[in-house]
Amino acid sequence: MPPTVAVVGGGISGLAACYHLARGPRPPKVSRDRVRGSLGGCVSSVLSPRPTTTTTSPQVSELGLEGDILPVPGDHPASRNRFLYVGGALHKLPSGLGGLLRPVSPFSQALLWSGVRDLLAPAGTEPDESVHAFVGRRFGREVADIAVDSLCRGVFAGDCRALSVRSCFPSLFQAERRRRSVLLGLALEKERGAESGLSRRARAERWSQWSLRGGMETLPQAMAAFLRPRGVEVRCQAPLRRLRRCPDGRWQLTLPDGTMTADHVISALPAAALAEVLPDEAEPLAQELRRIPAVSVAVVNLQYRGVTLPVTGFGHLVPSSEDASLLGIVYDSVAFPQHDGTGADSVRLTVMLGGAWFGQSFGDPTSVSPSRLLERAQAAVRDQLGLEPAPTRSIVRVHQACIPQYTLGHWQRTERIGQFLAKQRLPLSLIGASFAGVSVNDCIASAKAAVGQLMGGLR
Numbered sequence: 001m002p003p004t005v006a007v008v009g010g011g012i013s014g015l016a017a018c019y020h021l022a023r024g025p026r027p028p029k030v031s032r033d034r035v036r037g038s039l040g041g042c043v044s045s046v047l048s049p050r051p052t053t054t055t056t057s058p059q060v061s062e063l064g065l066e067g068d069i070l071p072v073p074g075d076h077p078a079s080r081n082r083f084l085y086v087g088g089a090l091h092k093l094p095s096g097l098g099g100l101l102r103p104v105s106p107f108s109q110a111l112l113w114s115g116v117r118d119l120l121a122p123a124g125t126e127p128d129e130s131v132h133a134f135v136g137r138r139f140g141r142e143v144a145d146i147a148v149d150s151l152c153r154g155v156f157a158g159d160c161r162a163l164s165v166r167s168c169f170p171s172l173f174q175a176e177r178r179r180r181s182v183l184l185g186l187a188l189e190k191e192r193g194a195e196s197g198l199s200r201r202a203r204a205e206r207w208s209q210w211s212l213r214g215g216m217e218t219l220p221q222a223m224a225a226f227l228r229p230r231g232v233e234v235r236c237q238a239p240l241r242r243l244r245r246c247p248d249g250r251w252q253l254t255l256p257d258g259t260m261t262a263d264h265v266i267s268a269l270p271a272a273a274l275a276e277v278l279p280d281e282a283e284p285l286a287q288e289l290r291r292i293p294a295v296s297v298a299v300v301n302l303q304y305r306g307v308t309l310p311v312t313g314f315g316h317l318v319p320s321s322e323d324a325s326l327l328g329i330v331y332d333s334v335a336f337p338q339h340d341g342t343g344a345d346s347v348r349l350t351v352m353l354g355g356a357w358f359g360q361s362f363g364d365p366t367s368v369s370p371s372r373l374l375e376r377a378q379a380a381v382r383d384q385l386g387l388e389p390a391p392t393r394s395i396v397r398v399h400q401a402c403i404p405q406y407t408l409g410h411w412q413r414t415e416r417i418g419q420f421l422a423k424q425r426l427p428l429s430l431i432g433a434s435f436a437g438v439s440v441n442d443c444i445a446s447a448k449a450a451v452g453q454l455m456g457g458l459r
């Protein structure tokens, strides 16, 4: 009898783990539980695609979705133009050499000087540092306060003063450690892994983003369709209530409709959710997991007719000093006009609200009223993009605790977690956005690595 592996968590990480288990040469029996929401967790979107970068592409080819790819090439305005909203105005982020040599608003001096500072500054010695402190030390206070504050809001919906540079931007941290300068380190250590045909095409055509014709939710749907005929038993709407070790070392999983046993569990749950179902003897593990927080984001999709955006590009970010509650706005119709389901020209925007500032701006994410979020989003579009008319369509969604925050010391927490699992010889793998990267690519990579390790051990 092949061993049974239970995968818990129905987001992209859980699906990717099932996918890699099922396509192995001698696949174990796979059982996957998921709860609440649509397949793919945070990946699914309605009006707006969630563009990802290119390392996901091997799966896309294998799932037969290559013909549905909508690439955004490097010379497209959505690739070249990103904006910051500072001091009540939109500023295009500098690009190319010219943009670095002369002062470009909102920055008071040419960014070249920040680069020179990085080349001359001594390397840091702390084992970890906030992203803000690291960038301030290497590139100057203005870059930290405006550019990196916004970047952390546009990737982690988080506060760069609390986030860890070692865990959020490991390549920057390592570049400084190895080469003393971040720029030098990045220039010298460009790595290139094994490439699929699709990745090669993406590099040759300099895609900055891509999506799928039916939206990014097509990816988890195709993965689920791949799994069903391959003997993966999928249990939907089955929240895991309890995980217990049986006397023979196997796991017993308690679900709403009964129990099941498994030789190995791959958890793709958010850290805090896993902490709630672990057995008492794993309390030290649960305590570490509870220390990995996550923030909530309200996503408001708006569609307008008969209006024109004042700029074309990917979108704009808003630093926390300008407006803490409003993270940024993505101009979806610029990058992906094909996603207009109505067949007519329209301006489609995704307004992102809250993040690390959700509580102070809107209160409890479980009870905030959608109309309040809609009003806030519409006001931002009016003030920041000058679109006065009311939107013709709108969708408001609150994604609760959806983006884990790698705060200072995250690397030590993940190390202690790994040590506990090894010492206790727990047949448990932890994957998902809570640990080693929040992007879809990182989630898929961590699932693939965990399955590789598990299959190696089972052989």
Ligand SMILES: Cc1cc2nc3c(=O)[nH]c(=O)nc-3n(C[C@H](O)[C@H](O)[C@H](O)COP(=O)(O)OP(=O)(O)OC[C@H]3O[C@@H](n4cnc5c(N)ncnc54)[C@H](O)[C@@H]3O)c2cc1C
Residues within 6 Å of the ligand: 008, 009, 010, 011, 012, 013, 014, 033, 034, 035, 036, 037, 040, 041, 042, 043, 050, 051, 052, 053, 238, 239, 240, 241, 268, 269, 270, 273, 277, 297, 299, 352, 399, 402, 403, 431, 432, 433, 434, 438, 439, 440, 441, 443
């Ligand atoms: C607004 C927003 C925009 C984003 N944009 C991008 C982007 O442009 N590019 C990019 O690469 N990434 C983006 N991301 C990040 C990326 O989408 C997520 O980090 C990733 O999808 C997380 O996947 P996951 O499977 O690890 O976690 P999740 O999707 O959170 O999945 C966890 C699953 O576990 C389930 N669960 C919880 N408790 C239990 C339980 N007790 N029993 C069983 N199941 C349980 C949940 O219901 C969920 O289905 C974005 C995220 C957000 C929120």
Ligand SMILES: C=Cc1c2[nH]c(c1C)Cc1[nH]c(c(CCC(=O)O)c1C)Cc1[nH]c(c(C)c1CCC(=O)O)Cc1[nH]c(c(C)c1C=C)C2
Residues within 6 Å of the ligand: 053, 082, 083, 151, 153, 154, 155, 156, 157, 208, 297, 314, 315, 316, 317, 327, 328, 329, 330, 352, 438, 439, 440
């Ligand atoms: C305004 C809020 C958010 C926007 N996107 C996200 C939030 C919270 C989430 C997000 N965006 C990206 C990732 C993946 C990161 C990765 O490692 O690949 C996640 C989780 C991609 C991304 N978005 C922006 C940048 C600079 C990046 C990094 C990689 C890339 O260049 O694609 C900037 C950005 N995000 C948003 C806007 C409005 C914006 C800039 C104009 C929305």
